[in-house]
Amino acid sequence: MKRLDRRYPKGxxxxxxxxxxxxRVIERDGVSGVSHRTVSQEAGxxxxxxxxxxxxxxxxxxxxxxxxxxxxSERMRRLxxxxxxxxxxxxLLARVAAEPGRLLAEYELFLLAARRxxxxxxxxxxxxxxxxxxxxxxxDPVRARVVVAMIDGFLLQTLLSxxxxxxxxxxxLLSVVLPGPLPDR
Amino acid sequence: MKRLDRRYPKGxxxxxxxxxxxxRVIERDGVSGVSHRTVSQEAGxxxxxxxxxxxxxxxxxxxxxxxxxxxxSERMRRLxxxxxxxxxxxxLLARVAAEPGRLLAEYELFLLAARRxxxxxxxxxxxxxxxxxxxxxxxDPVRARVVVAMIDGFLLQTLLSxxxxxxxxxxxLLSVVLPGPLPDR
DNA sequence: TAGAAAATGGGACGAGTGTCCCATTTTTCC
DNA sequence: GGAAAAATGGGACACTCGTCCCATTTTCTA
Numbered sequence: 281m282k283r284l285d286r287r288y289p290k291g292x293x294x295x296x297x298x299x300x301x302x303x304r305v306i307e308r309d310g311v312s313g314v315s316h317r318t319v320s321q322e323a324g325x326x327x328x329x330x331x332x333x334x335x336x337x338x339x340x341x342x343x344x345x346x347x348x349x350x351x352x353s354e355r356m357r358r359l360x361x362x363x364x365x366x367x368x369x370x371x372l373l374a375r376v377a378a379e380p381g382r383l384l385a386e387y388e389l390f391l392l393a394a395r396r397x398x399x400x401x402x403x404x405x406x407x408x409x410x411x412x413x414x415x416x417x418x419x420d421p422v423r424a425r426v427v428v429a430m431i432d433g434f435l436l437q438t439l440l441s442x443x444x445x446x447x448x449x450x451x452x453l454l455s456v457v458l459p460g461p462l463p464d465r
Numbered sequence: 466m467k468r469l470d471r472r473y474p475k476g477x478x479x480x481x482x483x484x485x486x487x488x489r490v491i492e493r494d495g496v497s498g499v500s501h502r503t504v505s506q507e508a509g510x511x512x513x514x515x516x517x518x519x520x521x522x523x524x525x526x527x528x529x530x531x532x533x534x535x536x537x538s539e540r541m542r543r544l545x546x547x548x549x550x551x552x553x554x555x556x557l558l559a560r561v562a563a564e565p566g567r568l569l570a571e572y573e574l575f576l577l578a579a580r581r582x583x584x585x586x587x588x589x590x591x592x593x594x595x596x597x598x599x600x601x602x603x604x605d606p607v608r609a610r611v612v613v614a615m616i617d618g619f620l621l622q623t624l625l626s627x628x629x630x631x632x633x634x635x636x637x638l639l640s641v642v643l644p645g646p647l648p649d650r
Numbered sequence: 651t652a653g654a655a656a657a658t659g660g661g662a663c664g665a666g667t668g669t670c671c672c673a674t675t676t677t678t679c680c
Numbered sequence: 681g682g683a684a685a686a687a688t689g690g691g692a693c694a695c696t697c698g699t700c701c702c703a704t705t706t707t708c709t710a
Contacts, residue, residue, distance in 0.1 A: 312497035326659045384579050394569050394624040403625050426615055426641045433618025439579040440588050456611045511689045
């Protein structure tokens with residue numbers, strides 16, 4: 281198998297632009313709205329650019345999923361640096377919920393991973409990141425799993441409600457399952 | 466506006482068959498796999514049958530969503546009759562998680578409601594049903610909301626994992642957020 | 651600077667799409 | 681039994697789709 285990654289730096293820029301255009305299209309019209317034409321038009325590039333940088337639509341969607349999951353995981357991981365992490369998480373979640381379009385796009389990609397197991401590598405990173413956060417508050421794996429499930433379910437439900445939650449409200453929810461930080465870490 | 470519901474009973478049967486066929490198609494190929502032709506072929510009916518019984522694809526998907534949400538809500542409501550409801554819910558959720566296809570279909574329709582506010586009437590019924598269950602265990606609205614979020618998030622995550630949870634594992638999760646029933650109801 | 655590799659832009663193909671339309675058959679009601 | 685309404689089955693339309701293809705231009709390397 282030949283190396284296909286020996287593209288020039290400028291090409292990599294276009295690749296990124298296509299991924300970001302893909303996310304915008306998903307925000308607007310959903311995963312089913314993603315086509316070579318809609319994405320390349322959104323990016324202001326010719327139709328064939330998507331086929332050049334990606335082997336197919338599936339590859340493009342996979343790249344978009346990997347991109348957002350890595351971003352989210354990184355944001356989550358940066359939380360664990362210090363201070364009142366629970367409060368910081370509440371603020372982060374409130375901020376995320378305030379952008380329903382982007383959040384909806386991520387959930388659609390999330391569900392895509394349910395149909396294509398090879399995409400779970402990306403979603404797993406997100407789940408691991410949230411789980412790692414929970415481990416700062418509890419050693420109980422069951423409780424940690426509750427936290428992960430609660431956060432994902434909460435964000436999902438904000439998509440079905442008009443009034444977006446404040447950081448205080450989110451913190452109240454977190455307090456129920458994350459009473460206090462572990463003393464020795 | 467003329468009454469369109471004056472169809473004969475036999476026609477209503479076909480309508481139901483189309484809705485069920487739609488759900489099977491979503492299980493197999495996702496919401497994006499739903500077309501007049503795929504659905505009618507799945508139901509063994511001519512192409513135009515979907516346009517006759519539904520004004521468009523959106524109408525068909527809305528009917529499918531309403532159908533599954535009502536089923537789920539009803540199952541949830543039947544739980545509140547008596548006995549160890551928490552255990553019963555755990556068994557129900559384990560049973561639901563054992564059918565990933567159907568569950569995935571429901572989540573895809575769930576996300577569809579995020580884009581079409583008029584569909585939230587159906588999803589709200591589900592959220593209310595779960596919330597009503599939680600109220601049997603707590604008067605705290607915050608805790609009730611945690612329960613609802615946790616259940617939805619948990620089911621979502623089972624779609625991204627190969628090993629399906631047992632009723633005992635689900636019960637352990639529920640125990641974290643639903644310690645014990647309220648004494649006087 | 652010359653040649654090779656990468657990138658670009660546009661078109662063409664068959665297949666599948668939603669919707670509308672209409673002739674025919676079946677069912678229901680008076 | 682006969683007329684109106686409902687249901688049925690199939691085709692036609694313009695459109696979008698993914699993918700492949702190729703001539704051209706740009707970029708890097710030797």
